[in-house]
Amino acid sequence: MAAIQSDTHRLRLIVRYLVLILIAVIFIFPLLFMVMSSLKSDHQLLADTSSLRAFLPVGDLSLKNYAGAFERAPVGLFVFNSVFVTGTTVLLSLLVCSMAGFSFVFLHWRGRNVVLSLILATLIVPFETIAIPLLLEVSKLPWIGLNGLEWGWLDSYRVQIIPWIADGLTIFLFVQYFKGLPGELIEAARVEGASWFQIYLRVVMPLSGPVIATAAILKFLVMYNQYLWPLIVVQQETYRPVMVGLQYFFQLSPAWGEIMAYLTLITVPVLAFYLVLQRAFIASIASTGVKG
Known part of the structure; x- marks a missing residue:
């Protein structure tokens, strides 16, 4: 048997x-x-x-196609722009959205359920419907830079980063994960005299590896594949990301070998990012939350 x-x-x-x-x-x-x-x-x-x-x-x-790709477009600059914009946005998004999720779950304040519902409602709004109003707003916003006060965010890194720091999906992921954490840990930390920020930093976040990895990967893919928004707000080659740079290879006659070489080069950061977070990503799928 x-x-x-x-x-x-x-x-x-x-x-x-x-x-x-x-x-x-x-x-x-x-x-x-x-x-x-x-x-x-x-x-x-x-x-x-x-x-x-x-x-x-x-x-x-x-390797002629790779040499041709670098001759046709500043591939290194485009990859740097996308990696910088994506990496900065992911880090800021994890910080802001995790703090927002923490406040929705552990802090009791009036109207939090209504605010969370409004945030989640933004998930059903297509970006195309707000692209033009958002463009009009960022084109006249002030910014204090190295040259003093400036007006307008167009043709810059900030216009590709700041509007995407907070989003409903990432906040929702943190809220759902934080709800599964044992409340006894929070109560014990409060009894020991820890502040809410200390609880967030030293208790909650160290236990949130799976949701951090999940949110980071999803945000990375969305930001790295951005095309419409950078196409609208970036005119200077200095700030263009990889997806907008793909247009260079369809001017005049398309060079398919160079296009494949370019796609291979811009895929490397995505694979590298995934391999770095691979273990945490697998854990995030297998885990359903920490049980008390």
Whole structure:
């Protein structure tokens, strides 16, 4: 009987791993196609798309497309702009939204449920409906910089960062996670004389690794893939992100090999960011909250 159960368990394990391998292969294929295509000439790239050769390192391979991508556009500048804007926005968003979530869950103040409902209601508002009003506002807002008082936020990093620091989804994630934390920890900290900020910093946040990783990854993907808003508010090449920079490769005649090389280069920060947070991300999926 034990042998039969052992064989059944082994069979289920094999089937499970086969399914996971199949899913991994399906997700890897687009990345493999992108990398292989970036090493081929346009003629060979288009010819190989009708067969499995598109996923294999066959033919005349070279790094010419990468050199051509850097000649056609300031790729390094675009990647830096996106990484800087995205990284800064993610850090500020985690700070602001976690503090907001903390206040909604642990601080008792009048009207908090109404305010939270209004924040969550913003999730159903398409960005396209507020893009023009938001553009009109940021074009006349003041800013104190190195040159003194300035008017207007256009063509700057701040116009790509500040409007996206707080959002309803990130606040909602923190609120839901904080509700699952044991209240005994908060009560014990209060008895010990800890302030609310100390509880937030030393008790709640150290236990919030899974939700921090989840919120960071979701925010990173949204910000790194921003296209419409930077296209509207950024005219100078100095501040353009990678998605707007993709236009450079469709001017005149598209160079498909260079496009694939560019896509490969701008995908590297995304993969690096995911690998850094991989363990915390997996924990955030497996965890349903800390139980008291």
